[in-house]
Amino acid sequence: MSAETISKNTLEKIASAKSVVFFTGAGMSAESGIPVFRGKDGIWNKLKPEELANFDAFLKNPDLVWEWYNHRKQIIHESVPNKGHFAIAEFEKILPEVTVVTQNIDNLHKRAGSKNIYELHGNIERNFCIKCHTYYNEEIELTDKAPRCKCGGLIRPDVVWFGEYLPQDQFIASENASENCDVFFIVGTSAVVFPAASLIYAAKEKGAYLVEINIESTEASRIMNESLYGRAGDILPKILEEVKNKLA
Ligand code: APR
Secondary structure (H helix, E strand, O other): OEHHHOOHHHHHHHHOOOEEEEEEOOHHHHOOOOOOOOOOOOHHHOOOHHHHOOHHHHHHOHHHHHHHHHHHHHHHHOOOOOHHHHHHHHHHHHOOEEEEEEOOOOOHHHHOOOOOEEEOOEEEEEEEEOOOOOEEOOOOOOOOOOOEOOOOOEEEEEEOOOOOOOOHHHHHHHHHHHHOOOEEEEEOOOOOOOOOOHHHHHHHHOOOEEEEEEOOOOOOHHHOOEEEEOOHHHHHHHHHHHHHHHHO
């Protein structure tokens, strides 16, 4: 169903919801100029995740991995939240409970004003020493050499690489929110990366009403209550407006 016609039933579900979860992926930040991973213009079509986004690759060539994350950090620092991020932050003000569960490491939900955020894949602004686990954030200089801790250990970005566990506190809290919500939005994710995508099925199993927002259908489209095809930055502000009118 196109963005133009959000069903009355969906609007009713959102307006009367006690708890709403927004599960977001790279497509949420696409309109902010941050490239997505898969699909036509996906990063992983050009670059090898096995060389850049896993621990062994980091140990083998830490400078290459840092050069890549510095490049991404530069893009993220030059980008701003889009209308979709701001609409989600606004929902937090008009609905009883709104939780953002994001796969994105770009901090844009926070910069848009969302408060209740769980980061499943870490955050590019945080870094830590792989030897003594000291954290380094702003003080990390963006050089083309992998930075070292005062203990001599290599410092890595605090993001989840392929083959690594998700931060358990974030995952458990996200699971709890997903299994206890009335409406579960799936925004801008291909829904192919697990265990993050398992939250979609957990929410479904517990009876949540599922709404997908994506420019195209995904692996999870078959279990949605409603799929809205279009850009997140166009659709979310529209839903917000309609829900506000309904609550007025
Ligand atoms: N609005 C809505 N959806 C969009 C938009 C947009 N403007 N632009 C792209 N999309 C959709 C694409 O159609 C695709 O389904 O966003 C999705 C992006 O999917 P991926 O690139 O696979 O990103 P994501 O699902 O977040 O990837 C999951 O994989 O590479 C790892 O750790 C990385 O967190 C990431 C994880």
